[in-house]
Amino acid sequence: MQKLLAGIAEFAVESDCDGLFPEQEFNLLRESGLLTITLPDRAFSFDEQQTLSLFQLLKSIGKASLPVGRIYEGHINALYLISLFGDEIQKERWYADACENLFGVWNTQDSAGLEIHDLGNGRYRLNGSKTFCSGAGWIGRPLVTGKLISATKTGWQMCIIPTDEVKPIQEDSSFWTPLGMRASASFRMDFTGIEIMEKDLLGPPDAYYQQPYFGGGALRFAAVQLGGAEAILEETHRFLNEMGRTEDPFQRNRTAEISYLTETGNLWINQAAINYDKWITMQDSTEKLLAYANMTRTVVEDICLRSMHLAEKSVGSRGLMRPGILERLHRDLTTYLRQPAPDAAQMAVGKYVLDQKNTTTLWH
Ligand SMILES: Cc1cc2nc3c(=O)[nH]c(=O)nc-3n(C[C@H](O)[C@H](O)[C@H](O)COP(=O)(O)OP(=O)(O)OC[C@H]3O[C@@H](n4cnc5c(N)ncnc54)[C@H](O)[C@@H]3O)c2cc1C
Known part of the structure; x- marks a missing residue:
């Protein structure tokens, strides 16, 4: 563990640049198994109530690099939301995805916020964008929230976008000109025109704010x-x-x-x-x-x-x-x-x- 944290801290120096993402740091985290540590049967499984150990881990990663800690926290948050609101088929799919893909939770938005339009037959089209999307295009499975526009249901809906199955999310790195946390790559992401399926919706409307x-x-x-x-x-x-x-x-x-x-x-x-x-x-x-x-x-x-x-x-x-x-x-x-x-x-x-x-x- 100390070697891993020292490696992250070392790479953090060169990752501190506009437009960069801490790729080497996340390679280390992936290799160490920390991307899947909260899954069932793993050391910090959410089923086992290991919150103290999880918080100490988050702190240690934050100590090595705050941008890496931020992105890693988003990954853990998404997996927690899946554990709470996913059905068994979704859990199986997304837990398998977590071995290779980073997750993130993108909820913040400005006036051009996200709408999820119900097209019928289990298909949905996204319109609008999110701000402060940590990890931007490096996140393979972003959990995004938006206003559900449907004849049958309303509310704030979570969905997880299978980025390799849909058209590319347009990223705007010019949004991200912060004082610090440059390596968190928290860009604006535009989802307009992306189509997803019923299986990509997580939980009922408003579950996110539960x-x-x-x-x-x-x-x-x-x-x-x-x-x-x-x-x-x-x-x-x-x-x-x-x-x-x-x-x-x-x-x-x-x-x-x-x-x-x-x-x-x-x-x-x-x-x-x-x-x-x-x-x-x-x-x-x-x-x-x-x-x-x-x-x-x-x-x-x-x-x-x-x-x-x-x-x-x-x-x-x-x-x-x-x-x-x-x-x-x-x-x-x-x-x-x-x-x-x-x-x-x-x-x-x-x-x-x-x-x-x-x-x-x-x-x-
Ligand atoms: C490095 C970084 C990474 C992030 N990554 C993500 C991410 O991956 N996903 C995500 O969803 N979000 C992300 N965020 C966004 C974050 O969760 C917050 O939404 C954001 O930082 C809040 O910004 P702000 O301080 O400008 O907030 P503001 O809401 O503008 O607050 C600034 C101040 O104004 C006050 N205030 C707020 N509203 C009003 C009002 N109406 N009237 C008067 N005062 C008001 C607040 O209390 C506060 O004191 C990230 C933020 C940072 C800094």
């Missing part, structure tokens, strides 16, 4: 982000030692703070994983699980921001120059921390707590 699965997913990106904070601690530690600046009391204090912040993040992620496995099967625990997930993502965001700030003060402008690793980590983590609805996530925690009769048994 709770607590949708909101609970924030825990996975929080785990990857925490990997970024750990990488910052490691690089700061290396820099201060190389510069012989470890005797200074202020440097020691800042190092202490980054250390306890990242460890706090670990305690949160681990406890959230334990709670997830416990509460996911309890019918009346959905709101509690969501509140805990929202607290965790909020705390982890704060931890990452504070750790970056402290690390910058510790290494100074000299330590933030290219091709230094901290320069890239700063850009990548700053970008990746921008996840949907941060204010709403925190507000929902407050609402949940205030809605309880008292605070004595909040997280029991």
Whole structure:
């Protein structure tokens, strides 16, 4: 495992370019079996409730490379949605596909969003595009969501596109001009004219937003982000030692703070994983699980921001120059921390707590 992570971290340096995708890193992940690790009978099978191990894995990959962690998290998310909503035939097909293909989940869109038109006889035509599609054309099995236009059903429909059986998805890399996370290749993808079949639809309309699965997913990106904070601690530690600046009391204090912040993040992620496995099967625990997930993502965001700030003060402008690793980590983590609805996530925690009769048994 350490060799794999070191390999990913090494390749991450050259993958940090506009228009590039971390191909070598994903070759390593494929060879190591990590693309299929959550499938039935594998080490972190979703059936076995291995959430703590999964989060620690996501964190480790995020520590080696945040863009790789982002794309890998999307792959795991798609496989989780298949495990929840796929029928047996679909599971067999898509699980087999996961050995060679990367999956991704593309839900974000702007005003030119995706429609899925029911043509009858089990055929559907797509119209419109998605933004922030991590992995872009390198994803062989993108799970995309769109508005179902049909005489018989309505809602937000998931489908998984068999890219090798349909006309090419048009990709627009000019969309992706970010501060960081360049290697996540999160382009705009246009699906107009692509035709899919009934077998490519995943779950009923609106299954994508079913709770607590949708909101609970924030825990996975929080785990990857925490990997970024750990990488910052490691690089700061290396820099201060190389510069012989470890005797200074202020440097020691800042190092202490980054250390306890990242460890706090670990305690949160681990406890959230334990709670997830416990509460996911309890019918009346959905709101509690969501509140805990929202607290965790909020705390982890704060931890990452504070750790970056402290690390910058510790290494100074000299330590933030290219091709230094901290320069890239700063850009990548700053970008990746921008996840949907941060204010709403925190507000929902407050609402949940205030809605309880008292605070004595909040997280029991
Ligand atoms: C590296 C990266 C990879 C990504 N990959 C994917 C992917 O593969 N698939 C995918 O589906 N998505 C992906 N995303 C998109 C991601 O999930 C979020 O949707 C996106 O990052 C949110 O962007 P934003 O910060 O501009 O959001 P915004 O929603 O614009 O939020 C910015 C701020 O505005 C606030 N705000 C939002 N709406 C309003 C409003 N109406 N009025 C006032 N304030 C408002 C928010 O609370 C927040 O404070 C990716 C994002 C990144 C950065």
